[in-house]
């Protein structure tokens with residue numbers, strides 16, 4: 001990869017500041033768990049898998065900050081750190097998943113003492129990062145089979161290396177197809193209001209020299225009607241037990257457009273994105289973001305003062321519009337409820 005989304009160096013976490021891309025490539029230093037929580041909230045780091053990995057490092061940093069000598073005090077401290085991290089963004093399940101995994105590791109290793117538990121938590125965060133890159137490479141391998149040579153692909157938001165610990169999910173599939181020698185063209189939805197498409201996906205694909213064209217979100221339908229899109233490929237923030245998918249606002253519109261034009265609509269995500277505790281998409285909490293993300297662009301007001309604003313960060317695509325869920329364990333097709341259970345070996 002030509003850049004690192006997050007890196008552990010000199011006992012600190014460094015995050016590529018995604019609020020400053022594509023113009024400035026700079027890193028934000030996180031020395032405490034609250035630094036990490038703030039960075040997630042402000043979307044310095046964003047994308048479901050990436051914020052999961054960042055949260056894991058947040059847990060390791062938080063554990064390191066604890067001065068208690070009692071196991072119970074350590075447990076309580078870890079719980080508090082976890083709460084601060086999961087309070088940042090509610091939709092992506094990956095933060096909850098990572099915090100839970102780190103809490104379990106802390107509990108297991110507490111038997112060997114607090115110092116040992118702290119060291120193990122840091123090692124666990126590092127393995128979570130490596131596992132994520134590995135999973136994405138596998139998603140790429142599994143997913144690229146579904147991409148015919150010469151495809152014109154629509155993507156929404158950024159589900160790339162920037163949204164993960166590296167390689168990406170939806171963009172991982174595109175990367176893998178390109179590495180396999182397939183000729184591709186990617187249409188990038190700009191993804192209002194935070195512009196993950198124009199600022200981040202365009203930046204990433206340009207770096208990779210993958211042919212691409214930026215479009216405004218409302219152009220996708222026209223391109224489909226003109227026969228210019230062969231398939232759509234997006235990531236996911238949370239997948240319910242029945243295969244409904246929460247992803248960046250606008251994904252549902254893309255899925256419905258694909259359905260109307262009989263164009264394949266694929267979702268690529270690691271299995272850590274699946275939440276079996278949620279039966280269907282209507283139960284997925286949807287984050288609302290600050291009004292200023294819609295009323296300002298680069299500090300410049302673009303809507304009248306006092307206008308009422310609704311800024312929903314995500315929407316839910318019902319499983320019936322999804323052709324396949326591409327995971328590191330393989331691609332699965334309908335019926336998703338049954339096939340997800342099979343994938344996880346739940347009888």
Ligand code: MRU
Nearest residue numbers: 046047048157159163235236248
């Ligand atoms: O608000 P964001 O930028 O964190 O939203 C990101 C998305 O919706 C991505 O598509 C999703 O997290 C998948 S990333 C591999």
